[in-house]
Amino acid sequence: MASVLEFDDVSVTRDGTSILSEVHWSVDDADRWVVLGPNGAGKTTLLQLASSMLHASRGRVTVLDEEVGRSDLASLRPRIGFASTAMARKVPGSERVIDVVMTAAHSVTGRWNEEYEDVDERRARRVLREWKLDRFEERRFGSLSDGEQKRVQIARSIMTDPELLLLDEPAASLDLGAREELVGLLGDFASSPDSPAMIMVTHHVEEIPAGFTHALLLADGRVTAAGPLDEIITGEHLSSTFGLTLQVQRDGDRFAARAA
Numbered sequence: 001m002a003s004v005l006e007f008d009d010v011s012v013t014r015d016g017t018s019i020l021s022e023v024h025w026s027v028d029d030a031d032r033w034v035v036l037g038p039n040g041a042g043k044t045t046l047l048q049l050a051s052s053m054l055h056a057s058r059g060r061v062t063v064l065d066e067e068v069g070r071s072d073l074a075s076l077r078p079r080i081g082f083a084s085t086a087m088a089r090k091v092p093g094s095e096r097v098i099d100v101v102m103t104a105a106h107s108v109t110g111r112w113n114e115e116y117e118d119v120d121e122r123r124a125r126r127v128l129r130e131w132k133l134d135r136f137e138e139r140r141f142g143s144l145s146d147g148e149q150k151r152v153q154i155a156r157s158i159m160t161d162p163e164l165l166l167l168d169e170p171a172a173s174l175d176l177g178a179r180e181e182l183v184g185l186l187g188d189f190a191s192s193p194d195s196p197a198m199i200m201v202t203h204h205v206e207e208i209p210a211g212f213t214h215a216l217l218l219a220d221g222r223v224t225a226a227g228p229l230d231e232i233i234t235g236e237h238l239s240s241t242f243g244l245t246l247q248v249q250r251d252g253d254r255f256a257a258r259a260a
Contacts, residue, residue, distance in 0.1 A: 004031075005062070080166065083157040097136045127155045167201065169202055235257075
């Protein structure tokens with residue numbers, strides 16, 4: 001296995017406040033990581049570092065063999081897929097769904113005067129079909145439900161066949177049906193050996209899809225536990241991370257947690 005991400009003693013400080021502290025972390029190309037922790041733990045900052053959108057205050061971040069801050073980020077970023085609510089807000093509501101996905105080929109969020117090849121359109125339509133969105137191709141992005149918009153964002157993030165896929169709370173705000181549909185699709189994707197390395201931030205163990213292999217827990221900007229999923233998603237580790245006595249249950253590939 002090859003490493004796609006390395007954090008070496010990474011810290012982030014903003015206005016004198018520590019956001020992340022002394023993080024050591026390694027992700028291999030076959031890994032699927034879930035990142036959990038309380039609000040304000042530093043989870044989104046972790047993803048921003050991994051996407052090369054943010055530079056560390058101290059330490060070294062290496063993404064796809066390129067050290068952030070010492071490499072050409074313009075050539076690195078197309079190799080990283082990133083889906084988040086913040087990214088969705090940049091998409092014009094009037095944009096057709098097919099164009100939301102296809103414009104990823106040029107790293108823009110609104111179609112203008114770019115030229116696309118037939119292969120771009122074919123790939124966009126195939127990705128939409130795989131994520132059960134083909135019937136929305138001609139719909140306007142702003143007319144979709146939250147769940148549909150989140151799936152479009154994920155489809156967009158894999159349009160360029162990335163080597164690293166980052167998902168920031170993809171199931172947040174979804175109703176039960178939409179959440180379960182998305183978690184199932186993510187599980188199918190994560191279980192494929194052809195899929196890229198994946199890192200997904202979530203607040204809930206119930207949202208961990210099948211196929212995920214590792215977990216990293218954060219609290220107050222520090223890693224409280226990291227390693228294989230079965231060893232980390234336990235009552236002991238989650239209780240320590242969230243500051244509340246929690247019980248964890250597992251049913252097949254899915255987890256559930258509640259206060260003891």
